[in-house]
Every structure is written in C-alpha cells, then in structure tokens.
Amino acid sequence: MKKIWVSLVIILLFICTNVIYTPNAYAYTEEEKILLQSWRLVNEAYVDDSFNNQNWWTIRQKFLKKPLHNREETYTAIKEMLALLDDPYTRLLPPENYHNLQITTSGELSGIGLQISINPENNQLEVVTPLPSSPAELAGIQPRDQIITIDGIDTQTLTLDEAANKIRGEIGTTVILEIKPQNQSTIKTYELKRDRLSLSAVSYDLDKSQPNYPIGYLRLNQFSGNATKDLAHAMVKLEQEGAKGYILDLRNNPGGLLQAGIEIARLWLPPSTIVYTVNRQGILGSYDADGDAITDKPLVVLVNQGSASASEILAGALQDNHRAILIGEKTFGKGLIQSLFELPEGAGIAITVAKYETPSHKDINKLGITPDRIVTQELISYFEIGTDKDLQYQEALTYLALEQETLK
Template structure:
C-alpha cells in the first residue's frame, strides 16, 4: 500500500510539474500538501480503530476537495454519471426535485412540475433534514440524490423544515418515472399562447418549435407568455437555442473562464420567424442557470417583458469531464454574461415588473414570517460576481381523432381557466401581454 501511495504521489506531482514547471514555489507547496495527504492516509490505515476502505476514504477526500470550490462542482461515480446521462436525455426515476446544499443543509431549489414533490407542495427553500430517517447533514449532494432516487413504485420519506413551520414535517412519496416533458403549451385566448418550459434537456428546442407551429396553424400568434418559473436549468446549448427561436440577431450569452476554450460567444440567427409578436417571460427564485440565460437575453434585447420575482442567480457553467472506468467530474469552468456584459452570478435577473406570487397561507402560517427563497448567493462557497465581462366548425361530422382533440382542447381550457384563477402572476402576465400590442419591428 505504501508503494501504491508513493506511486500516486509521484504521478500527481509529475502531472502538476509538467503543467507548471516555471512555478517553483507553488510546486514545492503542492508537493508538501500531497505528502501530507499521503501521510494522513497512511496513519489512518495504521491506527484507525476499524479497518478502513481506502477507496471510500479517498473518494471522501475528493468530494471534500471539490466541495471547497463551489456548490456545483462534484465527483460522480460511474452510477452517478449514468444517472446524469439519463436525466439530460429525458427521464429518471425519483420524486422530482432539484436540490443543492446550503450551510451544510440539503435544500430544495425547485420541484419539477407534475412530479410527486410538486404535488406534495415542496417549495424552493425547503430544508430536507432527513431522508428515510437518516440525517442529511453529513451527506454529499450526490449521496442525497442517490437516496431520493430508486426503483419505480417504492416509497421514500423526507423530513422537511420550512421557515414558517414550528417543527419539521414528514412527506412520504412514491417514486415515479420522471419523464421531464420540458415543454407544455396551451392558448389563453385565440392567438395568445402560454408556453411552459420546466427545464432544458436534449429535446427542448424541438418541442418548443413544435408547440409554436401548432399554435400558428390555428391562429396568427399575437403574443406569448413564456413561463420559466421554477426552471432549474439544464443543458446550456438548449437554453441558447430556445433563446435563438425568439431573436433574429445579436448576442445571446457569452462565457468567460481561465482557459481559451471557455471564451465563447453565442449569437442568434434569423431562421425561425417568431420575432414579430410581444412576449412576457415569467420568472421567480426557482428560475436558475439556463432559464436565466433566456430571460437575461430577452430582457437585454428588449424582446420581452420579464415579470415575477428575482431569479436564483446561478451564473456559472459546469463542464462534465469523463474519468476512467465510467466516473465523471462536474466542474465549474466558466461564468456566463448577458448580452449587455453583466454577470448575474449571485445577483440574478431582476424583473422589469415585480409581481410576487399571492397564495393563501395555511392557518398555522398566518402570523409567521414569509419563507426565505434560496438563491445562489445563499449557497456556501458560491462564486462571487466579478461585475465585469465581455461587453457587448362547420356542420361536418367529427372523426374519432378530431373528437379526442376537441375534448383535449376543452380540458386544456378548463385547466387554464382554473390556473388563471389561482395564479396572479399569470393573470398579470396575460394582461400585460394584451396591452403590449403587436410591435412594428424588433427593437
């Protein structure tokens, strides 16, 4: 084992030395640190009260190293890496909740719409203190994700603390296949479309274009409400392509990192024809990352009115780096900037029109203070905003298929009417959209 540690130490030092041969002081420092690490591991193996699993200990050290960087960098085991690929391709099995760690506590960023977590009323900012009775305080993010996911049809109980509650509450949910249908749409009125994008995955842009085409087949599009509330992000390229649907020129987003390959500028292309109607974009504290790219670009280009509450403020880009034997590294490699050159890291996108969501509180919460929304700036070790960046009907018979479609449309109308009654932000967005009128040209 000592020989293995020596070879490991030698290999790490050689790699570091080849990349930084001219930085002698740092070389000596990192050599000492690696030597200390090897000595500590040797002492643990020799003297710890129980026999240890060396791989587990080293993985713990790797997680600790990445955890000292920022809340979004993480080591992924082969199983974690596979789960990530499944998620971005369109589905996974679990309860449907985006999580992060704040002040050492597992915290909900946003539930995914239509999932068990959403139906049970889990909210952004809820602290998950136990999973199946096990304290989450010592869990890594990936460990918590693994415990929340599992076989379809099996139960999982989470213990949730919310600021306005006197004591934590248990929620038992049955794991489901979370399909992550990222685009849903309906018409608020003929020609006025409501499009909900719940996350950015491999098929999001295609599904968005199909939704707009279907609306356009029936009526000339007079306006769109794009709902990005509680959208935690996803694939960067899909967020860029979604924005491109509504812009015909200009910068969408730029990224800036230490390496030259991280210096990128993404621009719009005149190829979709969805730029001649007014838009309102709904956002809130659960809108993060990719949804902030979309909102920031549409706001800077004055293509849409942004409405709701300040977004999460996750202005960093994570790159997935494969490791041997199927493992992976999720590493923060850049920050992204809006077309005006602003970084929204830890600050978020501020709406043009602030409209807090109005809800009817539970009796126990009437006298309690409002729940605090968790944002990027609240996460320990979050990257600071450097304030700089690259500037810049006839009487015909109805066939069975048509009848089903008509019944579905009636159900959609019923659902949207019910939602409009309960959702003051959506009502405000629709009223604003109708007041905007049809612009003569894109500004």
C-alpha cells in the first residue's frame, strides 16, 4: 500500500508541475500589455465590427510577434495596427499629443491657428478652418486648402496628430507650410510665426442697423468646455438688450466636444430630438432637448464648408426641428463620433465609436448638410464679418426682416 501511495503522490506532483509550467501561462511584458490594451479597446468599441473587413484577432497575433523593446517601438506598432482600419480619426495619442488635445478643448493654445483634418477620400491633409485673427487666418489660408508639406516633410507620411504636433510650437518660432489652395494647381509657401491663440468660444453683438428690429449676433468659434456657459450668458445679455431675432454664426467652426453641441442645442430647442447615434450593432440612441429654451425668437444659422462635426450636429438639429433656417454653403461632412481612452503614462487612444444622424435620420458623413438658402461668397477677413462684404450675413438680416414683417 505504501508503494502505491508513493506512486500516486509522484504522479500528482508530476501533473501539478505540468500545470504550473504550462506554456499558456505566458507573462506579457509591459510593452505588450499596452499594445494588447489598445487592441482590446478597439475590439470592444470600434464602430465597424468587420474592422475594415479584417480578422482583428489575427492582427492581434501578428503584432504580438513584433519585437517591442521600448515605448517608441510599442507606439509604432500600435500606429501600424490602427492604420489597418483606414480611419484617420481612430489614432494613437502619445503623451504630448494627448495633452495638447486636452488643452485645445479647454480653450488654451499656442501655434498658428489651423484646425486640420485628413480627407478620407484622398488621404490628403486639409485645413478645416483657420482660427479668427490667427497667423494662419491673417495670411489668407482658407478652409479646404491642402497642406502638402510641413517644414519640408511630406504630409502624406504623417498621421493627423503628427502633423498637428509639427505645426504647433513655442511662441515666436516659425513653421513653413506648402499649401495648395482649393481648386488651384499652384502651390503657395507660407512662413508663419507661432503666437498665443485666442480660443474664446463666443463673441456677440447687438446689430441695430434695422430700425425697430435689433438682431442678436452670436459667433461660436468652437465647442470647448466653456462654450455652453459662454453662449448662454451672451443670449441672456442680448435678450435683456431687446434682441428680436438672432443670427448664430457657425462658419469655420470645426467642432469640438460632442456634449457641448448637445447642451447648446438645448439652449434653443423645446422638447425634441437633437441627434441620433448609431453604434456598431446598428442600435439607435438619441440625445434630446427636454427643458425650456432661452428664447423662441426667429433664428438664422450661418454655415459653410468649414462647419464640421459638432457644428453639423447643432445645425442639423435646428434645421430638422424647424427651429432655424440655415444660410450659407454646404458643411464639411464629418458624422463620426470619437471617444478618448487613457493609456499608461499619459498617452491615449481616440476611437470612432459611433456615427450620428440628424433628427430626420440624415447621415451627413462625407455628405455634409445643405443649407435652406445657399449663398456663396469669396473669402472675407475676420474683420469683414458682419459688414456689407459679408453676403451670407446680409442675407440673414434680410430674411429676419421679412420674418418680422410676417409676424406683424
């Protein structure tokens, strides 16, 4: 019996030893853990569950075989992995880029004042809009201009965040851009000095040019963290000053925080749907207005090809709910929603998690929103906005004057 018992113990020890040292108990390195975390976030959240018609698990195994000796090699592997999705908005944000994005949405920045994006149709880096009174705006750079090189580096070799990082820099330093204006074949060279940028979300004024019919003018520059509060304050002030109608200027507003767009829509709308979101399962969610608007007075929204993302959410909500008419030019056409996820040591990853539809279920991605009244105009400077040279603004004034006559 003793021999049998000893034999059983030896067998059990052998089995346990095999379990303890099984090859499946592989310990991942810290670099592999970061790559796996990025892969898993995309696997769980990305809007396209076909992952651009690829086997995402096979991609995981492929990239785990890469040598990841340091953080730079890890970031390179993650960028290569995300590039397979063919989605410029799903991207790695190394610590510096992630920090810069947080600064931008908080309303502080230095640089030359360009909002940029990658055109998904041709993979070309484009200007969404220059910021008002920025070095880029004063130099005459326009929405949809293509950025060919940055300090001699071909932008086709850069990700969106790499390009933004090269354009940014310390105040007083310069950056050289080669730019191909929209619908032109010649390339222009700009040497621009970086400066502190004013990212005040809202500017406003009471236009008294029409007798007995003052118009509240509101210009929203971006959907930052303080945009809703600033706009609500301006609306209340204009109400107190006797505004009888409003012009909300979203021209060259490239967007920003989705939540800011939702909250600003609620300032104007009675209970109604603001926007629908569609996730990877095709499930519709919605954001709604469920309170009282600050004002129900006539409203015109000005848009152009530089109006993008949250600007299109707001414009679409106001148009579809018949709260405002849109005047200007067709908008940019970015109907995708990104969420930010944190990675170790200050990095992050932006992932396209859904697309949005207007209240009447219009999908505007790559299509844009068409205004009720199309009014095109040549480039005007920031200082000419609201003047006789601003044809879109003048059309808005004319519409509101006729609306006032109708209401009498």
